[in-house]
Amino acid sequence: MADTLRSQLEAGPRDSLLDVILNKVAKAGKSVLITRIVYVARMLQRHNTMEGVRLQMSRIIDKHGQDGEITGFLLVYPLCYIHVIEGKTPQLMGVLREVLTHGSELRLTETRVISSCEDVPARYFNTWYAAFLPSNSSVEVMDPLDTFGAVKSASNINAFLRKAGPELTSPQDPETRRKLSAVESSFEEVPAQEVVLSLAPTEDAPTVSEYLDIFDAPVNVDLESEQVWPMPAQLRY
Template sequence: MTALSHPRKTSQKPLPMESLLVPQVPRGNYLNLQEEKQRLQLKKFLLHRMFVVASIQENTEKTDVAEYYEQAFQSILKHHLGEAVTGLLLVYPTSMLHILESSTGTLYQILEEYLSHQNEEFMIKDMKIIAISHNIPSRLFMQWHISLIKVPVLYLDDVTQSQTLEEVITEFLTHTHKLGLYLFKTIKVGTKGLGDNLHQIVPDLLPPEQIIKYLCKSKEFMNPAEFMNMYNKPIHITLDSEIVWPAPSYF
């Protein structure tokens, strides 16, 4: 005798509409790719380099500028452990050039620290962000260097009067890059400081102060407030097709 088998009833629930419309495929993005590359290279964060110029208030002790940044770094690094700042601060008689290397969060906190003094009479003013190099492979500066350019450097002509902005920027970046390579090759890690005689040792590698003052007045570059406003602005843009009814279907 054979037993009769009855077909087993199975409950089939309709699949959600979202699963039919949106492909269930894991997707990455370029940021994930870069972070994974940094993880494989045993790096904790993406490294960036920022070039900043600014004017200095009259009757300001140049050592006060250096002390301000040292205190700012110590305060910021309490919240960004392991993200040390390296670079170069050149303090001229009436202006300054600052090159900074660190993580995104640390660099932006340095700009925010500067902006916190905007409603008061602060010794640093007219700051402009000249360039930011993102995801650089390695540091050009092994530590943070400071040099006070006490003796004015004399120049035969003012290049800013005869050159275009592109030519001035090219000369500025060429000087800073050559100066950075010189310091990388000659300054040993752990050196206390550069001293205040760079204008005598490598006068040809120092960016002329006239160029720095010219860049401070240039309207083509963003100040920290404009830059941070752009950075904090959401990048998501609502399209017209997303607010019409009925909602469009994507296949």
């Protein structure tokens, strides 16, 4: 036992789990870990164009991701939108915090984070895009999806985004601009507005506020021993 302890001490401190992960990332040739977050939002005010929403989000994206560090796609409907953002985790958290702030200006009534993945293998999008998808539907509110329906719809939205990303080459490219101006006829399996409206109220995904409380707030743990009175006697070693 003494010889084993002596050899461990002579070998120096062992790697932590974080050290192991960082070494693995370095060996893979990665210098930056990219996170992808997809959320949906429902708006109280009907929009006939995307400009109001796009300008707000473009300002936030530029503020938190200089030189195109944040990529993604904002798909705006008359009553809701889908937004996927890709970048460093602190940058995306900054974007989501401002989503809560600008929500009062856009009159957001419900938000849900339907997908979140850290250390993604690759980005879906090479820059940040926005498009508007008109809808003739008169439906303004949908019942929330159950667990199965929420998972299926969120998966379909992710599949749509994964396929759409490679088809967009540059905001200045004429073919890209054509596709963004006619989303429904240019891409396959485009989510309908009703799908987004039914995802927004589901309780099977966290709101943006709840997501930030989980992933971007200090951990506050109440030990069971701290909730007992009188306090138990200290252990003696």
